[in-house]
Amino acid sequence: MKTLVLILLTIISFQTIPAQNKYYSHKKKAVKKFESALRNYNLQYYALAKQELHEALKIDNNFLDVYILLAEISHEEGNKEEAIQNFEEALAINHNYHPLIYLRKADLELETGQYEKAKTDYNKFLSFIKESKKYLDYIRTKLDHCEFALTEIKNKVPFNPRNLGVNINSPISEYCPSLTADNKILTFTGSDRKKNSPEDLFYSTRVKSQWQMAKNIGVPINTDRSEGAQSVSADGKTMVFTACLRKDGYGSCDIYISQKVGSKWTKPQNIGQPINSQYKETQPSLSSDGKTIYFVSTRPGGKGKFDIWLSKLQGDGKWTVPINPGDSINTKEDELAPFIHYDNETLYFSSKGHAGMGGSDLFISRKRENGNWSSPKNLGYPINTYFNEESLIVTTDGTLGLFSSDMDGGFGQKDIYSFELYKEIQANKTIFVKGIVYHAITNSPLESKIEISGLSDTNIFSTKSDKINGSFLLCLPPGKNYALNIDKKGFLPYSDNIHLPDSNIFIKIPLQPIEKDKVFILKNIFFDIDKYDLKQESFAELNRLISFLQKNKTLKVEIQGHTDNTGTAAHNKSLSVNRAKSVYNHLINNNINKSRLKHKGYAATQPIANNNTEEGRAKNRRTAFKILSDE
Template identity: 40%
Template sequence: MKKLLFCCCLVSMQAFAQQTDKATRKAMELLESSMTAMRSYQYPEAIRYLQEAIRAKPTFPDAYGQMALTYLAMKQYSDAEQAFLKLGELDSSGLRSVSPSYAKAMAGNGKFTEALALLNRYETTAKNISPRTRQLKKDMEFAVTTKPVPFKPQNLGESVNTADPEYFPSPTIDGKTLVFTRRVGGRNEDFFIAGHDSLQWTHARDMGEPVNTAFNEGAQNISQDGEMLVYTGCDFPTGRGSCDIYFSVRTENGGWTQPKNIGPAINTEAWESQPCLSPDKQSLYFVRATPDAGSDIFVSTRNPDGRWAPAERLGPHINTKGRETTPYLHADGQTLFFASDGHPGFGGLDLFYCRKQADGSWGTPVNLGYPINTIEEEGSLTVAADGRTAYFASDRSDSRGALDIYSFELYPEARPLPTLYIRGYVYDAKTQARLPAELDLIDLSNRQPVATIQSNQNGDYLVPLPTGKDYAFNVNRKGYLFYSDNFSLTGNQDGKPFEKNIPLTPIEANATLVLRNIFFPTNQFVLEPASAAELDKLVDFLRENATLQVEISGHTDNVGSDAANLLLSQNRAKSVVDYLAQHGIAATRLKAKGYGETKPLESNDSDAGRAQNRRTELKIISLQ
């Protein structure tokens, strides 16, 4: 890319040199020296030579033209635009020949309307228009249709950033950990980790062995629960291609396991990089180099046996004939951020977001807008669980010397759902022993699974809870009654995370289970549609435990007469039994029983207590 730009500079400067026969020998010598510096990309040195040439001959248009192109190569667009203006004052014909470069300087300063107008004028007179100029015009035609978005980046400071480049920031769901890549000494890439106290990021430390090695590790992502790290390893002895994806898991003592190649379902002879785990760690998004389109985003999901399925392209809504890179799936599991130069944008790689649809497909990508996106290459954006705080890497004017990590507040239209979480451990209700288990979060509005989480062997778990919806929450382990809970987060944007240790009851006679996701309208016994997820779960449980005989019981609060409550509870229990029978569970295994208000769990003196008492329960009558 630099070579192409330099060739453009040389051609332009040769034209200037042919037109300039009155320049002083000293100015010409300094101009030649600047071009020599440009050949080795010594841009600051080239500028110094040009400044000396202008002092020697203030009306030297060639020097201003070369200076403009040099500043453009340095991405110092304001300086470039001023040099182009001076060139125009001295030699309007010389300015016309570099109109595309002048337009790019304008675009770099956010002057998209002016840049497009200049390109349109250039197009009417130019004999040959390069593909690069045509693309610039196309980018400007998109840019003029947009409005600037709020963007006030803040450097994360010296606890994270150094004179070395820092990039690929990756936060955990609790906001207390940030993992990033640092190119140490400008050579070897390693991972660093910073913690966050109540006020600021603490000093980042080297993650050390076995994750960091003498090889280059980069483009990492830490899982939302902080328990798994996926990353890119290039030219590793265990690699299948030039770059592969590896993973490591946190150990009980806070260290990390020996990294492993994630396997042939994901890694091929091609280049694979930039992995991102879904919040439940059951899907892996990553980038693969492709022969038909520079790079595309792929996804692989875990099979029930824990193995990764063969990766597939995300599809034409996301992937284009251009490059798609740096995928990041937010903690809400529904908002995907990525970079692309194939979708309409401002130039180079732009950042986009898209939302998962009800059918599981991805919606139309939306450009994040200027000045988040510019005419340069953007990428590697991540967003904290709060949906507001975004992180990215940039070499802005206040960086420590190279790429630094910055944060900014993402504007409302682009925000993912703020995401809370529930964490704790699972244990045997009788022995208190910790249990590994599966945890399911289900959207009650459409019965779609939001997350399926496997706890670790010690029973520890963390499940993301995107706000704005109501969820059924189930915990499952063979040989135990499943656990049922409900999270009503409709309209909840600022709640606190949940901490809950979950007891599982062994399957035995008289064991009971409160079914917290079976709903009825007030004083009615017709099942609400939102009950279907829990009812289907109950059907599956009874099929898997085909010898169980159970009682389904209905319970009410104390509002209303005893007789009315008893009848209502009986009819509600019968409605559940009827559903189970209609879905293949033998009626001989089922008994409906109403208890009215006679078995409260809590006091009926509060709304919360009465809500707990209005419930449906399952009780095991017999194991045979």
Template identity: 35%
Template sequence: MENISSNTQVHGYTLKGVLFLIGTIILFGSTNAQVLSTENKKAKKLYEKADKKYRDRDFDSALDLLEESVKEDPTFFEAYIRMGSLYNAIGKEDSVYSKFQSYIETAPDPIASVLEKQAFMAFDRGEYARSKDYLNQFLDKVPERGENFDIDLLSRSLEFAIDQLANSTDSITVSLLPKEINRFRLQYLPSVTIDDASIFFTKRDDVRGDEDIVVSYKKDGKWLPAQSVSSRINTPLNEGACTVSADGRTMIFTSCDGRNSLGSCDLYITNKIGDTWTHPKNLGKPVNSLYWESQPSLSADGKTLYFASNRRGGFGGRDIWVTKNENGQWSVPENLGKDINTRKDETTPFIHSNGVSLYFSGNGYPGMGGYDLYRSEKKDSTWSKPKNLGYPINTFRDEVSIVIIGEGSKAYYAKEEQKNYEILDSKLVAIRLPEELRPKSASYLIGVVKDASTGEPLIADIQVVDLSNNTLIYENTSDSVSGQYYMVLPVGLDLAGYVKKKGYLYSDFHFKTDSNTALKPDTINIELNPVKEGETLVLKNIYFELDSHEINERSESELINAFTLLKENPNITVEIAGHTDDTGTRSYNQSLSEKRAKAVFDALVSKGIDEGRLMYKGYADTQPLQPNSSEINRQSNRRIEFRVLRVKQ
């Protein structure tokens, strides 16, 4: 079904090249019209018998006779080109390559189209010097073909590949993953959680067998044997090419010709609640179409989806597209455009958990051969020019479906062996990425949301806002069974977090993601207090100018959440309390604390809250949360609090 190596056009062979070969068979279909190069009568007789067998469509016998003819005369170049053409007709590419090579070596003036075909075939076998020689011979005969896209791409790829090999180092080591993962006939298209604790991938027990999605979990630093992810997901049909969100709780996968699909292959979504995956649902229109949609990659928060498709509106055979989940609905997919997509294939996208580093495989850029792996960085709304990951990550074989762990140093992808377009072997490998190929790290928080009174886990909405521009950068929910949550966040930002559930006071916090430290999870467990008289809420993201009651614009997200709380609970009356640390005189602190409380009062009234539901009061430094013995403690004591005064029944 899904493995990229089974695509119709894996390598650089062009339709013109195939048509040439058909024409070659026709050209040599009549020996009476030819003056053969050999003077060996037996060789000529065998060639004529082969011609008759060819006309009878008995290709095997024709090939046997042609083999005998070149034994009689090893310089009989017409026999070689006939064999190469016949082998092409029956799909034996290695034999095509061998016979055309013999033809070029023996023919006094090789046909240009054979040189062209052979240049591509040598490149696809990693025989770069030979490919360059064939290409130069071809261009000497047909110099105008140098303007052709495929020829130009081959020329640039040869220059790139030869340079890569000449300047290769031992700094990158490619290593097989353990037998607990590589335990099937074929395994490919991996997806990994941000913490590198779970790896999901597609497996086959034989080359043409059923595809299923399996998962391996890491315990005490070692991978456990991979097992089927769920009987709800895997069926007698093909399921593969999956992606999981950073927390491993949302999966999107590919299934073909089943599950009420709209096209040849569609994308399906399932969510993990507790330890159970829900029944998969077709993503439907507009994501899926009558065409092929596959190889999804989900952003860390599960809100942006990249995938490959051959739908209309693209630049080549298969392009990379993107859609966003807006208010529970996926938007109309957009093509990533000519910055990423070419007239050939771009497939297996992977968006790193940092949200800006995109990796993909393709055959439309200069490379080592077959499908190579590339990287592009997003800045604002544009993508940088894709960069080939280079040798030894890329080779003349197909390298596809790379995924990279959250902190960016390690990657997984599939190494494949194939013959005549058929996969013989596929194993998952790991590499340590050099600094220049690593994506910018992401940061993440983990924790559990609970009811402060009962300790019961809660499903709650979680939002994170960038305080520099009051932009929402993360939105998700905690698990409805366990209350667990993940927040995956860019590094180097000053952020405000909000955890909300109807019937409860929300909880907020402020934190910075450090760009100078390796990825490691911070844990913040959240306890939500029910809305009832006497409960208090510290507004941790209200900021004032120094020694002033003027509210800083960074406070806007907190004011919006406070307004929403009051709007959703019209039966409550609250006191807005201002507090300071012990710096300054008591009278000064009293005045400042009251003015700050009044400023928040005014801001909420201006947003539409009835002032009869609000009171404000300054407490100066009389109610510290911590001893005023350090700057950190003093910062905690300088605060605005909500206290629920009344709840009307």
């Protein structure tokens, strides 16, 4: 309901003009012009309405209602300053005419950064309604915003936004950016630059640190209807986005999902219930592991009109019933555009309800050890202003943000900007392992399951390599040791131990087909120095070996122990035999028939690297298994 209608319909209880007059003017011709303008306003014929209102003022320049309607038209046209001026003209005629004029004027002043004036007008409004509780919470919240903004302006945070330029931004709006973890592909929402069209999804690739001219992502993602508010997974292979008024929709707007195979997107599918409902679902954000989706919904059970919700992917491929993260995130106002960082612990979002500068502000919240979210922190001024700041995303290293804003100086209505985050609002640094899986003999790309697990914890990160090009990407916390394992039917399992100190890595992984005499090194089997007792970190690797043997029931294998050339030959022989036997016994104890197993210690007789270096000796100290037969 438009504010003007609210003002005019409730005016009787506060107006100081005679009760028999419907409007402030006594002149019939002026009233006739006003009523015609009001009809045209309701039909959104703003230019004609303004013409008639100015004609009414020529007849009666003290026609206060005219200025109220002019203010509303100015606001509808996006000219808030002109709207404020018209409200001031109305109050100059009669400053006690109606308190809602002060409220409307104060809201516009807050939205344009005139915080002291807004405080004055909010308090003036309160002076009229001292005994009314209807607006108290709203006004107190707005006064808090004013005080917060005035404090923030005195305590500026570092901020140097850079417009992404004409290859991304245009005279229309670009917003909702999403970025692959390797910073190579930027996807965003916009409209076709050459024609008046509904919202579509666009993408740009980065070449030598420069974004190329954005292109329409095309079918089957885009249609003749609107698609937008997308989120692309860390590896760039899954996209979730919003589409409205679809035949297969559950509500007015639903979330859809598409997979990228090679260079092509599959036909989008409605992600279904319980995520989608008869209400509005929009602005999804996928966690880097693909196991949690955050989104915005108007469904019941929330704190306000638009709330942020989340759902988790279960082992059976179904999503859990969405949960509301509660008061720590959501308010009575709108919370929008969630972005869960690649660390899966830092949430950025936009809010009109938490203390801010006016309009939509950007906030950060961090997940605590108990799973709850911390109280949101406003990113501060001048990152947040009285303009609308929305759709913040942050790169994997946690230091660079991209967001959309209608700030002055852009190419159009909303543009996409980048900026460096000051330390207090940075996310945890996350790195990625990127690679290609291929056939060791034919060099052809392979689709396979990939798991990377921490050696010191139970966290498992998994994905599949692309069946067209064999590529994969996984995001991980830095500074840890990980076990990398790949399993594909018809091939030997692949195992590696990787240390990720502080930088991203790229690896090529050849998979060996199961053939007689092929040897597979178990890189995540660990023993203490000069010991043969299996360490705890070894059991995940051994469990995968057990699974491999259970799936390939006819295989017979030899467990091999190898050492470097340090120490005596006799000692190394004994050590290698006992280590191989430890693995052998573990397999038997886990129901692998001993008729399928042999074990042998080779000491230092079969080196695979130079024993003159520590690195070489480390490679030579290994446990492996050899395919003896497949009967």
